[in-house]
Amino acid sequence: MKILTTLSRLEILTRSQLQSLFDLKGDRNARYTMQALRKFTNQIFVGENAYYLNKRGIELVGADKKYRHSDQLMHKLMRNDAYIFYKPTEWFTEQAIEVRNIKVVPDAFFYSGSSYKFLEVDNTQRWHVNKRKFDDYKKLKDTGAFQRKYGKFPTLVWIVKFHSRKERLKELSKEFDLFCEVYTHEEVII
Numbered sequence: 001m002k003i004l005t006t007l008s009r010l011e012i013l014t015r016s017q018l019q020s021l022f023d024l025k026g027d028r029n030a031r032y033t034m035q036a037l038r039k040f041t042n043q044i045f046v047g048e049n050a051y052y053l054n055k056r057g058i059e060l061v062g063a064d065k066k067y068r069h070s071d072q073l074m075h076k077l078m079r080n081d082a083y084i085f086y087k088p089t090e091w092f093t094e095q096a097i098e099v100r101n102i103k104v105v106p107d108a109f110f111y112s113g114s115s116y117k118f119l120e121v122d123n124t125q126r127w128h129v130n131k132r133k134f135d136d137y138k139k140l141k142d143t144g145a146f147q148r149k150y151g152k153f154p155t156l157v158w159i160v161k162f163h164s165r166k167e168r169l170k171e172l173s174k175e176f177d178l179f180c181e182v183y184t185h186e187e188v189i190i
Contacts, residue, residue: 001061003033004040004053008063009091010080012052012073020084020190046073075123078185079107082119082159085188086112099145104136109154116146116154117181122169123161130165131172138176158182 003022007013013021015030024030034041034049040057043049050073058066083091088110096105108119118137122130134156140146141153156178158169166182173180 003037004057004061007041007051007053007057008061010083010093011065011076012050013080014046014050014077015048017077017080017084018051044069044073046077050077075107075121078121078123078159078161079119081185081188081190082108082121082157083110084190085183086110086117086157088112097140099140099143102136102139102143104133104140115152116150117157118154119157119159121159122165127168130169134172134176134178137178141178153179156180159185159188161185 003018006021015027015034018024018034019027019030022033024033031049034043034051037051037057040054040060041051042054043051053061053063053066055066057063079093090111092109094105094107095109096103097109098104104118106118107121110117110119120130120133137156146153156173158180160166160169160182161184163184166184169182170180173182
């Protein structure tokens with residue numbers, strides 16, 4: 001049941017992600033476990049099997065949303081790698097945060113360690129979109145709303161596909177005066 005509820009919350013997980021989250025040991029054991037759940041899951045192949053809830057699984061766990069195949073597949077898998085890396089105690093995906101007509105929709109807003117963080121995943125995003133997001137986060141920081149509620153503004157975490165973007169994002173974080181952690185996707189895969 002834990003695997004199914006996690007699939008409900010994270011939408012889609014690869015075999016290796018499931019192994020990391022649930023200590024399923026080897027590939028054979030992971031495949032055996034997922035085979036036992038085949039009545040409640042569907043799978044697609046993305047270099048390895050990736051699993052998501054089917055209609056029966058959604059009904060069993062009472063999920064409020066259904067995974068739909070889209071061009072966002074790698075984006076969601078990268079986001080889930082960040083979830084595994086950070087082991088958050090709170091995790092909210094793609095929920096709009098609006099303060100004084102300033103709206104941001106982070107890929108995730110989460111609590112890990114001793115602080116809140118915003119997660120942005122840059123898989124194939126255009127550069128001007130990244131710059132606009134920095135501008136929006138700066139405006140949000142300038143409202144002071146998060147500082148009053150949480151003591152400080154959340155760290156902005158970026159997961160990028162290409163190493164070349166890592167340095168450019170670090171420069172943007174200095175330009176916009178935002179505390180930022182930037183990792184390539186390979187750095188967060190456990």
